Amino acid sequence: MLTKIIKRDGREVEFDRSKIAEAIFKAAQVLGGNNYEMAKDLAEKAEAHVEQAHPGIVPTVEQVQDAVEHTLIEHGHARTAKEYILYRAERTRVREMNTRLMKTLEDLTFKDAVDNDVKRENANIDGDTAMGTMLKYGSESAKQFYEMYVLNPRHSKAHREGDIHIHDLDFLTLTTTCCQIDIVKLFQDGFSTGHGFLREPNDIQSYSALACIAIQSNQNDQHGGQSIPNFDYGMAVGVAKTYARLYTKNLAKAAEILLDKVDMEERFKEIKARIYAETGKKPLLENSGEYCALERPYLAELVGEEAERLQQLAIKYAERETERATYQAMEALVHNLNTMHSRAGAQVPFSSINYGTDTSPEGRMVIKNILLAEDAGLGNGETPIFPIHIFKVKEGLNYKEGEPNYDLFKLACKVSAKRLFPNFSFIDAPFNLPYYKPGDYNTEVAYMGCRTRVMANHYDPSREITCGRGNLSFTSINLPRIAINAHGNVEWFFEDLERKVDLCIEQLTERFKIQAAKKVRNYPFLMGQGVWLDSEALGPDDSVEKVLGHGTLTIGFIGLAECLKALIGKHHGESAEAQNLGLEIVGYIRQRMDEESKKTGLNFSLIATPAEGLSGRFVRMDRKKFGTIPGVTDRDYYTNSFHVPVYHEINAFDKIRLEAPYHALTNGGHITYIEMDGDPLKNLEAFESVIRYMKECGIGYGSINHPVDRDPVCGYTGIIDEVCPRCGRRDGEGVSLERLHKLGLYRNLNADTLGYHGDAAEEADRRPNSL
């Protein structure tokens, strides 16, 4: 008789024969068996077998299970034995999953981000904080749960083995990726965050504050980034309101100072309201003449012949104060978006703002001041990380000398040369222009964060617009792996690519079904407040199925360069043949997306994958599988989407020309980068010529990278190699107070105040840089 057994974790516990009988009975039940007595009898026989095979020792669980299998087969229960083996395998898998999960959680708990790549998967989450770690617990557990119980095993296997990568898998059953928020529409009549109602704002300060709140609220409803496609148009409404208010306020001030007439503001407001009711006119930043003429007779009744002089003063001060209020509002927005948190407090919202095409005086004031606020940087002059600024370039509006916003395009180049933002999007690109209708922001292409683009609409062809739409989910294909497996056989490569595309389409479709089954109340802001296109027509318990189709289901790809290397020995930066094959490969996936869209009426699209968490994962697995292949698996990352590899020596203009055709193919989003040497502020002409060349080549979205370093001690911003050019210290080194004083810094600092890094006097002196 056995009395003890050794569990898998090494503990010795009481042996319980009924557990074996139970397991045998369960296996038999699957086959329709219901004889518990026989199960008990077989359990006894198995026990005897263990004692015979391992006399005198305490057996392990594994040894007992082996004995059960042996006993079942020996006594003619082969099929039951098979079920038992399956049952055992399943239990082992679950146990391993549990162990893997526990191991992941253990690492998250006890390892610092420095030693743990999982914690650094997303650079904008601080994995070392309490909320950052909590977020990762949830995320890692959800991923493993879905892999085990929710995902189609074929998709789960392909994902686990690195053939494909299902992005944001932790949100599989929960929500969708991103949305372009139409703030003009959202602010009309106010909105609710779910924690309180916000009235329609009346001042540029509140407009900017509410824009941040909208981004933050929506960020909590989706797993991707949030973007405002019409930032200038939206904020312009707030500027106009601010001007109208300040005009009347200054009119009253002037009356008091010049004419000793006190408390006139209410009377003037009444006049303003009456004129608006009768004619629809308000004081405007430009063309205030028309309004003033209407106002003058009423004003004259109160102040006599001084009316016109008061109006002139009011215009002068209202303009000045509106400009200042707008700058402050934009400054606040940049500060807020770098400091406010969402998602359990662990993450700054991924925010983007698109602007550049509003040519109204108010819109221009917004564009100018958001650029100046970005130029000035954060409290100590740091480069803001968010929002991503996207300047929309459009011929006729801001591209050429003499066009209304040309000055703002120049300013955008100058700010980007200092701060890396704005990026530049090109409405004139051949694939963006067909949607464009002058003056209608909804038809201007807008990009989301790192690159996502939404424009065509197979679900509702009458709604080929930007606002209220976004990506639903995306899955990327490991192109280099297919190429390695092809062993130079291009035909086979395309056959296997076809299989992978099929698999992704199937997986995206299954995920879409899960997403579409959700109800409005699962997305209280996105759907509950009508941010998503057509969601305003739905009630809280309606499913979102009817409106979700406006979004995109997207396939992405990683490592075109390594794929070409593996296939024909050269990447597209090296040979024209490779470029042609590259276009054929990407073109094939796009063609499949178009066909699928036509077939299903859903928006399947192709994205140049940004690869946030993926840049190292695929190559790590492939190196393990295939070893180190020069030019393919010999680096710690696969090249981003269709980019020419970052290590390849190439002229900026050649790079742009080579990458441009891929922009036309990747309708779900794309971006091209150029790395510029030195300080581009000192070579603005070259900076601008690169941006212009992007436009001329048909690039959709692009930006220029250059090093932006900063010494927090002396405040120097620019390029720092080894030694800070201003104060002369090395990384982590101290610098003498004497030297800082000579530089005019730390003037108020002495032995008593030491400890504060930053010079209060110098900070107070700072003004936004004139440009």
Add this chain to the structure above:
Amino acid sequence: MSEKEMMIGEGIKFERIRRITGYLVGTLDRFNNGKRAEESDRVKHSVSGSLEHI
């Protein structure tokens, strides 16, 4: 302690803002391993000869 002896900034690192996969990050410490490798491999793209191209 005199001004000459008083040192400021010991242990304070330079901030290096870089763009990786579309997002700016204020410190390289938070990049994962693949991204660090990619950043260090980058070469500059020459912008000379721009006029010929336009």
